[in-house]
Amino acid sequence: MTQRKKLAILVGGGPAPGINSVIGAATIRGVLEGVDVVGIEDGFAWVMHGNIEHVVPLTIELVSRIHFRGGSIIGIARANPTTDPQLLENTVTSLLRMNVSDLISIGGDDTAFSAMRLEQKSAGRIHVVHVPKTIDNDLDLPPDIDTFGFPTARHYGAEIVKNLMVDAHATSRWYFIITMGRKTGHLALGIGKPAGATLTLIPEEFGFRNVKLKAVVDTLVGAIIKRLAEGQRHGVAVIAEGVVEGLDPADLSELREVERDAHGNLRIAEVSIGEILKRAVQERLNQFGLKMTVVAKNIGYELRCADPIPYDMEYTRDLGYCAAKYLLTGGSGVMISMQGGHFVPVPFSEMLDPQTGRTRVRQVDIHSTRYAIARRYMIRLRRDDFEDPHELARFAATAHLSLEEFRDQFEYLVKDEPPPLDLGLHGKPAARPNS
Numbered sequence: 001m002t003q004r005k006k007l008a009i010l011v012g013g014g015p016a017p018g019i020n021s022v023i024g025a026a027t028i029r030g031v032l033e034g035v036d037v038v039g040i041e042d043g044f045a046w047v048m049h050g051n052i053e054h055v056v057p058l059t060i061e062l063v064s065r066i067h068f069r070g071g072s073i074i075g076i077a078r079a080n081p082t083t084d085p086q087l088l089e090n091t092v093t094s095l096l097r098m099n100v101s102d103l104i105s106i107g108g109d110d111t112a113f114s115a116m117r118l119e120q121k122s123a124g125r126i127h128v129v130h131v132p133k134t135i136d137n138d139l140d141l142p143p144d145i146d147t148f149g150f151p152t153a154r155h156y157g158a159e160i161v162k163n164l165m166v167d168a169h170a171t172s173r174w175y176f177i178i179t180m181g182r183k184t185g186h187l188a189l190g191i192g193k194p195a196g197a198t199l200t201l202i203p204e205e206f207g208f209r210n211v212k213l214k215a216v217v218d219t220l221v222g223a224i225i226k227r228l229a230e231g232q233r234h235g236v237a238v239i240a241e242g243v244v245e246g247l248d249p250a251d252l253s254e255l256r257e258v259e260r261d262a263h264g265n266l267r268i269a270e271v272s273i274g275e276i277l278k279r280a281v282q283e284r285l286n287q288f289g290l291k292m293t294v295v296a297k298n299i300g301y302e303l304r305c306a307d308p309i310p311y312d313m314e315y316t317r318d319l320g321y322c323a324a325k326y327l328l329t330g331g332s333g334v335m336i337s338m339q340g341g342h343f344v345p346v347p348f349s350e351m352l353d354p355q356t357g358r359t360r361v362r363q364v365d366i367h368s369t370r371y372a373i374a375r376r377y378m379i380r381l382r383r384d385d386f387e388d389p390h391e392l393a394r395f396a397a398t399a400h401l402s403l404e405e406f407r408d409q410f411e412y413l414v415k416d417e418p419p420p421l422d423l424g425l426h427g428k429p430a431a432r433p434n435s
Contacts, residue, residue, distance in 0.1 A: 008100040010040040011076045012111030016133045016149025017308035018316035021067035025320030027058040033328050039074035047094035048081040070305040082117045092122050102127045102327040108134035109359040116348040119333050127332035131319050137186035140360035152312045153303040157191035168234040173293035178274045180300035181240040185364045192238035199378040203242040204364045213251035217280045222381035229398040244273045288399040372421040383414040
């Protein structure tokens, strides 16, 4: 007699709006297919140690309205079963003891890697698919495909920045807003650009290794001086937390003692990067006889468990449905995606970076038109500022420096500035579509 199938769902990494929607849609599809569905609590945390008691039966009645809410009804954890072969073996054994035949993992790049290794280790005994989730938007999907949770986080993040911009103007102060984005600047740029923040700093523009703290500080100081030259004593800088990952440890002693999580990532929450930048910027301004009120504020936890906006609710229900349907028709070993309104499975083998052996990370394309437009609207020192003697004189006077002194202090910042935006028209009017 063939044993009844059992579908398990678990969530790894950090929260993102829409998790419950995936759980709900996958559960409903599974139950309607005649399959038992269970939720594994707290990601891999229990099962990788052989504990199979933290399991919740999932029913249509339980999940039918959870898609409206943020968070995860089955919990979440950053536990990593790939750090030790025994933990991976324990995970497979635990799932088999629970009679799990199919597994849906929901998470970011680290959870995707764990799911891939689990599927390989099970050798066909357990079918596994992964649903990509992260507000960082950094999983290796096509450029126009967002990871779920990102649109909601961007929406609420832009609302927060909008309000802080009004406060900055009213109180004549600067805000340094640190956003999540451990490896990339998608969220910071996604918040800063629509909100019209004064400038947005992302790790991609500085590179990812041995970034000098001075370059980050001077970029902020240059923007403040430029605003002061216009008679404006306020501004908002949105800064991706990942900028700290690339900082030269010699410049940032606070990094030396910071712990790392189960996947080896720096626990950035333990680094008060906003306060570090605030102090460094104020000290730099003092060198020019300038004073500025700066407030450092982290946003991220406010965004991760927000109720999903309608886009994410629909998107994640599609992903959950496809994940369950693909598994229950015999599929395995893929990341689930929706591209152009169609289901597209992405094989685990295509997600690996051959150089690192880890899942590839999608970075912000700083050579794209989208990023070029973002840079054009930022208020920061630019190459053409140093080519205009009148502008340069205003900035130098604001900083109480001579023209040459100002060049010596800040011109290095524009050395790697992206080239001017070229739309390829070369003075010709754009062709109009046929009416």
